[in-house]
Amino acid sequence: MQRVHLQGIAKSFGATKVLEQIDLTIEPGEFLVLLGPSGCGKSTLLNIVAGLEQPTGGRIHFGDRDVTDLEPDQRDIAMVFQSYALYPTMSVRRNMGFALKMQGLSTAEIAAKVADVAKLLQIEHLLDRKPAQLSGGQQQRVAIGRALVREPQVFLLDEPLSNLDAKLRADMRVELKRLHERGRRTTLYVTHDQVEAMTFASRIVVMDKGRVQQCDRPEVVYAKPANRFVAGFVGAPTMNFLEGELALLSDGPALRLKENLLPLPGLWASRGLQVGQKVVLGLRPEHIGLAAADDVGTCPGHVVMTEPTGPDLYVRIRLAGQEVTSRMSPGQAPSPGQKVALELDGKAASLFDVADGQRLN
Ligand SMILES: Nc1ncnc2c1ncn2[C@@H]1O[C@H](COP(=O)(O)OP(=O)(O)OP(=O)(O)O)[C@@H](O)[C@H]1O
Ligand SMILES: [Mg+2]
Known part of the structure; x- marks a missing residue:
């Protein structure tokens, strides 16, 4: 060798x-x-x-x-x-x-x-x-x-x-x-x-x-x-990218995207990141899911389309004016047109620099 x-x-x-x-x-x-x-x-x-x-x-x-x-x-x-x-x-x-x-x-x-x-x-x-x-x-x-x-x-x-x-x-x-x-x-x-x-x-x-x-x-x-x-x-369907500003809620970090404040529980903020800083948030489809409680207020989504693949169901959802893909199990299947409460997994999120695209966290 x-x-x-x-x-x-x-x-x-x-x-x-x-x-x-x-x-x-x-x-x-x-x-x-x-x-x-x-x-x-x-x-x-x-x-x-x-x-x-x-x-x-x-x-x-x-x-x-x-x-x-x-x-x-x-x-x-x-x-x-x-x-x-x-x-x-x-x-x-x-x-x-x-x-x-x-x-x-x-x-x-x-x-x-x-x-x-x-x-x-x-x-x-x-x-x-x-x-x-x-x-x-x-x-x-x-x-x-x-x-x-x-x-x-x-x-x-x-x-x-x-x-x-x-x-x-x-x-x-x-x-x-x-x-x-x-x-x-x-x-x-x-x-x-x-x-x-x-x-x-x-x-x-x-x-x-x-x-x-x-x-x-x-x-x-x-x-x-x-x-x-x-x-x-790397990854299919591809990672979702949302451009916004880092924000802090009473119970943790969030992303401000237009008039929405999307909670990102567990987001690991590295030193140098500041509230108000513009970032691109990257979330894989499996890190966008339905919220346990039906709290449509915090992170409201609107189902556009569902794509069954067998073991997984890919759901296109409108969130804060943008379309994202979520990976769900077929049993969870919301229907097109339905309003859903989403949960974003901040622990698994990637943050990128808006200008040069380099990873920040
Ligand atoms: N002999 C050559 N003369 C001029 N340009 C070349 C030559 N060989 C390769 N290139 C150019 O170099 C670049 C890289 O080519 P290469 O074949 O290494 O790509 P690749 O990553 O293997 O792509 P693919 O996945 O399509 O096979 C291309 O833009 C190609 O046009
Ligand atoms: Mg080649």
């Missing part, structure tokens, strides 16, 4: 800056997920770690070894691409063994390793087929298998599940997680799918516009997003 250390990585294509000042460490055996919108530079960063792109600035170390100027085949990595890129004329067996053959392993060694990995991925019965005779999910397994047989120091995956349908993607998610738990290879995994990121990651790196916005454990990124971008990007 190998530690990967990126120091001050920058990349420009001509005048276009794609990555700026990326400092990251992937700990030995860690599963680090790069998450961000299309075009934010995820693949570029992965390709730089792989050696397929040269950075315009910064250094890359694998353990104590500076690999910045090494070719991909000198880095001891294996990569799985979004397009599986299998060799179409070779059988699955030969696809999987090809890199080992290039490394000069004997036929018996190759056969043993391929058999091992094929068993792990449950593709033993497919070994003699050509890629065109496989489903998308099976091709994907072969692509992963081809990377696994090499037992690389560092495993790089670029959106390997994005071509699969929802059901297969969910199955492969579980399988990849199990594989990692078994092998504990140092892994860098690129995705723009936050569910994928939440499922696997020991830590998530949220990127936007070529910069790291936050790097932390999934639960921290979800509960304490570092800025408005991260808050809005």
Whole structure:
């Protein structure tokens, strides 16, 4: 297992800056997920770690070894691409063994390793087929298998599940997680799918516009997003944002929004926050609920629409002139048009700076 250390990585294509000042460490055996919108530079960063792109600035170390100027085949990595890129004329067996053959392993060694990995991925019965005779999910397994047989120091995956349908993607998610738990290879995994990121990651790196916005454990990124971008990007349905002024009621903190004073019981006010200060309040749908008492006076909402999803019910509610989404259980179901008393969970609330969007609490 190998530690990967990126120091001050920058990349420009001509005048276009794609990555700026990326400092990251992937700990030995860690599963680090790069998450961000299309075009934010995820693949570029992965390709730089792989050696397929040269950075315009910064250094890359694998353990104590500076690999910045090494070719991909000198880095001891294996990569799985979004397009599986299998060799179409070779059988699955030969696809999987090809890199080992290039490394000069004997036929018996190759056969043993391929058999091992094929068993792990449950593709033993497919070994003699050509890629065109496989489903998308099976091709994907072969692509992963081809990377696994090499037992690389560092495993790089670029959106390997994005071509699969929802059901297969969910199955492969579980399988990849199990594989990692078994092998504990140092892994860098690129995705723009936050569910994928939440499922696997020991830590998530949220990127936007070529910069790291936050790097932390999934639960921290979800509960304490570092800025408005991260808050809005992670979580579905997205976090609710309400812009108002901090206020103090006799029984605790509140947000003044136009003529409303919305109580935020338990809001943890950090030093530096002041009554009257303009803030953006961020509340996840599960932190807006129906009040226990029917006290419509404090936090009155007006149900606009309900959206059943099975286990959850998402309710669009007009609150203080804005629409918010609340997550409820189907049994709670208020009807469209109904007036409801809401309770906002101040303990779970995030506060952001109105101007730069950085987290304040
Ligand atoms: N060879 C290149 N020449 C010029 N610009 C490039 C090149 N490769 C990538 N870019 C630009 O760099 C930016 C980042 O691209 P990259 O492929 O890293 O994004 P990404 O985060 O992987 O996006 P996606 O989720 O769509 O795969 C994009 O704006 C892209 O147009
Ligand atoms: Mg990409």
